[in-house]
Amino acid sequence: MTSPLSDLYRLRTGIRTKRISSYNREGSNHDYVSVQAGETIDIAVIPGPGIIKHMWFTFNAEDPNFRRNAVLRMYWDGETHPSVEAPVGDFFGQGWAESYNFVSLPLAAAPAGGRGLNCYFPMPFGEGARITLENDSDKPIKAVYYYVDYEEHDSMPASAGRFHAWWNRELTESYPEEGETEWSIVSPQTNHPSTDHNYVIADLVGHGHFVGINYYVDSPGPMWYGEGDDMWLIDGEPWPGSMHGTGTEDFFNASWCPNELYAHPYFGYARIPQKLGFMGRTHCYRFFLEDPVHFSRSLHASIEHGHNNNLTLDLSTVAYWYQSEPHKRFPALPSREGRRNMPEIGMRDVHVWRHEYRKAMGGGRHIWGHEWRRT
Missing domain, CATH: 2.60.120.1390 (Protein of unknown function DUF2961)
Structure with a gap:
């Protein structure tokens, strides 16, 4: 049985480690990009062949639902229709635009409060890769910090399947x-x-x-x-x-x-x-x-x-x-x-349900909730 440590010692050739990130090109500490309402930006455009090994994102956004309203897409080998299309939160393991910690091997939402979004799925490509982020919101995403860590390879074997993800x-x-x-x-x-x-x-x-x-x-x-x-x-x-x-x-x-x-x-x-x-x-x-x-x-x-x-x-x-x-x-x-x-659904909704149940059971003064068992 193999593990991530099994071949860690093995030296390889024909591979160059690279990163695309949001670091400030002028050397300041403003290491982020902004995405205006309705705007789509390129996160990474990579010539092939290669393999994306890790992605990390964190956001500062005005829209409380930005995890559902920001859409992540990925394209391999010059394709025009995405192989990955999903709201950012759902893709990384946070539903309903909520922020909470999430732990798994390929995906994680890390502290503080699940705001550090990580993906370790390997994503190979033979003739280039493109990752985009759409802000489908009426408010700007003030800051997107990101890493896209990848390897450049001399070639990609024909057996390398392409990574896909679909939100339904x-x-x-x-x-x-x-x-x-x-x-x-x-x-x-x-x-x-x-x-x-x-x-x-x-x-x-x-x-x-x-x-x-x-x-x-x-x-x-x-x-x-x-x-x-x-x-x-x-x-x-x-x-x-x-x-x-x-x-x-x-x-x-x-x-x-x-x-x-x-x-x-x-x-x-x-x-x-x-x-x-x-x-x-x-x-x-x-x-x-x-x-x-x-x-x-x-x-x-x-x-x-x-x-x-x-x-x-x-x-x-x-x-x-x-x-x-x-x-x-x-x-x-x-x-x-x-x-x-x-x-x-909250307490008031349940209160209305009980009111309707009381009426259905004849409107008695001691309706408890178990009466349906005897009908």
Whole structure:
């Protein structure tokens, strides 16, 4: 078994270490660049061949939602459509434009308070690389500090897949006739022998391997959100596919409806709700660094939003993979409004729910909340 230290002693030739950063070219301490509202800037333009080994960013922005409104894109080998397109926060492991610490092997959000954003995914290219940052906001990003650490190589082997990352987001619909009835609390649940209505993690064409996902779920109710199975259809195979899961927390290597912070290099829970049950925002992650999902022609990866897709959830993900080019063009990135968070459900909303429940139970003077069990 290898580790990052296994070949650290080995001397190599034909490689030159370089960095592109925001350092001040005149020698002052103003080591940053600014990005005006609506502006897109080049972070790095690198002639090939080479490999980006590490990226680091930190920001000072007026827009409190800049992590969702600033969009990171990467282009390899002169392509016109990006191989990486995602809001900055979501890409580095922070959902909902929030700032919090996040620990994993390939990605991290470091102190202070998760403001140091790091990526260690290697990103090879043969004929150049370009990284851009768009400020899709009505307020300026006053300061962007960054490093892009890379290697120049004499050549790049044909077997080097290109790094890809895609952000998706969906306000899911409750599809079954029985409605939102996880664990059959309201009524018996029906079966779901297909991928119909699943949330799509990735829909890929080409030859490559899938290496990770950041999964951000905002639940408007206290019910457990995680009875959804993950489903992987490789190279056009029919359902149930080569890989079929048993539940959302199982897919993220946890168990029994976890609601606690946990950080492993390959998987974990970086953010959990502090409300009623599972109401609110949960960030799960898993990186397939020891067990990538290989595909020769195509990959369709999806997950149910609750068993049989019975829950309304605000789901967003960033999928990470390597593949040969050309890749399937991404759907158009949702507008700024389309990336906006759903309103948080709070105490007043629950109070209104209880008021409606009291009326539904006849408006008695001692309505407690358990009466539905006897109906």
